[in-house]
Amino acid sequence: MLQGSTFSPLFTDFYQLTMAEAYFSSNKKNSVATFELFFRKCPFGGEYAVLAGYDLVRDILQNFRFSETDLDYLKSLSAFKNTRPDFFEALRTLDFKDVEILGIQEGEIVFPRTPLLQIRGPLYKTQLLESALLNAINFSTLVATYARRIRLVAGERSLVEFGLRRAQGPNGAMTAARSAYLGGFDATSNVLAGKNLGIPVVGTMAHSFIQSFWAVSEADLIWNGKNISTLFEKIKNEDGLSTNEGELGAFLAYAKAFPDNALLLVDTYNVLGSGIPNAIRIFKLLREMGHKNFGIRLDSGDLVYFSKQARQILDAAGFRDAKIFASNELDENIISSIQDQGAVIDSYGVGTHLVTALPQPALGGVYKLVELDSRPRMKISQQTEKLVLPCAKSVYRMIGKDEKMIADILMTCSEPAPVAGSQQLALHPADAFKRALIAPTKVEPLLQPLFAGGKFLEDKSLSEKRSWSLKRMEQVRPDITRQKNPTPYKVSISAKLKSLVDELYNQESPPIHLE
């Protein structure tokens, strides 16, 4: 969210309201449903995702209240012209005290078909939550996952999100900044995300800043009451180079304002002929004045070539500590590729591709009815992989001796959990030939109470979740997280759940007759 809560319960698809009304006016008013939210396929050709979006989930659950103007608007719609007043009265007094939500820890590494959220409560209430919850989880998880993928290729290098200007609306930018951080980025350029979410902010200068100066004389040469012009003139003449004077003036003005954060943009005119020599002059001046923490930013051209050249020149000039920051339409593949080519870069700025999740701009998370009034429900589909597994499930993650995740298993709620040290039969949900006996060293129940009695129960800080999530990656086998051709992680089901699937399938979808 941008500032405070902006959530409105009208932020939903209209059919949620028409369905709610139809439940209400039929005999389904008091039906109790369980929905599960999950996705069927990992984004970006990968085999894992990083769960995110609980800030929005919390906002939705805590602020789902229809105002009088909301109700007036609904009453004004032709679809509702015959609707009985008790429906609107129910909306007016709506609360979620009788809705219980279990959820997987935000930041957890998650896989296809595993329920991320399990929502149980009155049918019409749980239906009303669908659209907003999907909106919350889908985009956040997508960006957190892409950020994690970039983190894996970037190794220890620092990563800064700066996609605000190309993000999909103001809130898209805020959600992206938060998810990028959770996914493993170190900082953002988005100041509001810094203030509201505590993410470190980073920023330097644009080309327009450099272009705003024509000469060194335009910069103020009195620093803390001391005239630096003689000193600077001496430094400037040492190298005997003829560089762009406006650029030098701009650097000087910037260095005066931020002597301890001089990260200078060197590609406005000519990286090697002007930008880097000018930056070195400024660094010499700053060092003379007792400052440190220097860096340059490359924003165009061949980042491999220029970063290698820049490193050599900076080192030769005695600035081994000066950092090289690179940007310019970077994405996971480009970062991976330029690193393979030996680019010498300390920090990457990633914008558009990250905040719009450009290689795949939507995650197909779904919210499916799995149980109604204690009867398991299963959505049949002609595509086997679209089949919805029935009943409110328990979800366990089985961990092996090496601390790595072996598999998740989905079970009916009435079954006992797998036991550490004992063998558990794990079946593939659709492929009859795939099954395994797993003897886990540790068994972790993944779904934990997230919302109950009208209260959101989770309150870890964003940076705690981030650290935990990054650490948690060590438990995922590298063949599952690798960039190219990863191995799918096993999400299995118990024999009892498998029997239920078969029974319901036969019941609801008898064999087709072909002649």
Next chain:
Amino acid sequence: MLQGSTFSPLFTDFYQLTMAEAYFSSNKKNSVATFELFFRKCPFGGEYAVLAGYDLVRDILQNFRFSETDLDYLKSLSAFKNTRPDFFEALRTLDFKDVEILGIQEGEIVFPRTPLLQIRGPLYKTQLLESALLNAINFSTLVATYARRIRLVAGERSLVEFGLRRAQGPNGAMTAARSAYLGGFDATSNVLAGKNLGIPVVGTMAHSFIQSFWAVSEADLIWNGKNISTLFEKIKNEDGLSTNEGELGAFLAYAKAFPDNALLLVDTYNVLGSGIPNAIRIFKLLREMGHKNFGIRLDSGDLVYFSKQARQILDAAGFRDAKIFASNELDENIISSIQDQGAVIDSYGVGTHLVTALPQPALGGVYKLVELDSRPRMKISQQTEKLVLPCAKSVYRMIGKDEKMIADILMTCSEPAPVAGSQQLALHPADAFKRALIAPTKVEPLLQPLFAGGKFLEDKSLSEKRSWSLKRMEQVRPDITRQKNPTPYKVSISAKLKSLVDELYNQESPPIHLE
């Protein structure tokens, strides 16, 4: 925006603030700049775009005020630890009374390189606006353009946006709903967009609704005090078909709640074997009861095949007026393709692809300094097409005898406008061989006052803009708007502007020396 204004001036890239400070602490505090916002390439392989995002632009300009907590946050940042109090004081008292913005009418058909917004005022203030304005225009224009492209392939058919659940955050969904409507969609599923923006809302039912019923008896058979069970039993037995009873019960419950909006989802179990026959039973009942306005929704399978079959069956049953609504991962190309194959569809629902502008999720709009203290500025680039045309420009659209747009021309502000009936020399900005003499029948200045004296000057309604924009399309030659291989529209420059470009280019970028 979601509800009221959520804008904060901290919604910006951090470097805008560090640059502002550096301008402030150097001698640039009172410099006056002109920036222009434009894009270089049309999205989706097209040759036009539909300008959108002025709701956000208005919100930004009217609510750009730093709060005390904003200032406290900034002061807490290490980058600002040595910053003088007068900078923060300037932020505290910041207003935009001395900033003037010209803009092209929202909804206008726009082309690469034409300035969409021209922002003039104190350098540090105009710099502070950059990120938020780009965020506002980029995504909105992208979605409006994609919506327009879908409108062109869909012809007169009705179009409904329903991407909320896959949109990029809550605000992404709101911006997308508004832009889709401006672009030519007829309605949205997003209820909040209906309330806040006056867009018609549409919604029916999800598969979960159908799955919530097991039997006809679960629906309430007392309609307005009258028991309809005998009548319905009679209708049900007429066709002698065995269909899914739960589906029929769900349809009945829905029809009772919305007898005049019975749009029934027919693909939960079996479209031809159950969904359509059940829908027809309900339509017969409703017709008997004096209702009308029937329809079915197809959400999976072969839309060409099923829509043709459905049309035949509905017609044969006497429901020629029943509408066929189709959805399921639709986009511009799929709609175009299924229409070519003769699909019989009255209305399309478009979600994910539209709201995330999936074929191209970001528009590369830029905000460039073109003039500083009355001196024209030009950003040089090694890529000719990235060159920024200098000086605050006038922009004219030249219209021909047939009312079609001939070309736009960008001129220096000191030149007289092209005159209707007289010849105007129009040059290509980079290609020295491309030039034309144009004798327009009408000349339209595109940039109009949008913001002055602290006031936003535009107040057309969204639906006015939408109608005007759709009408305006008739003035664009069809070879420019066609889906495949369109012709580029001419955005030209005057001879005087060309001379200025050449002069500045030679001045700032002398020939490179090769040995």
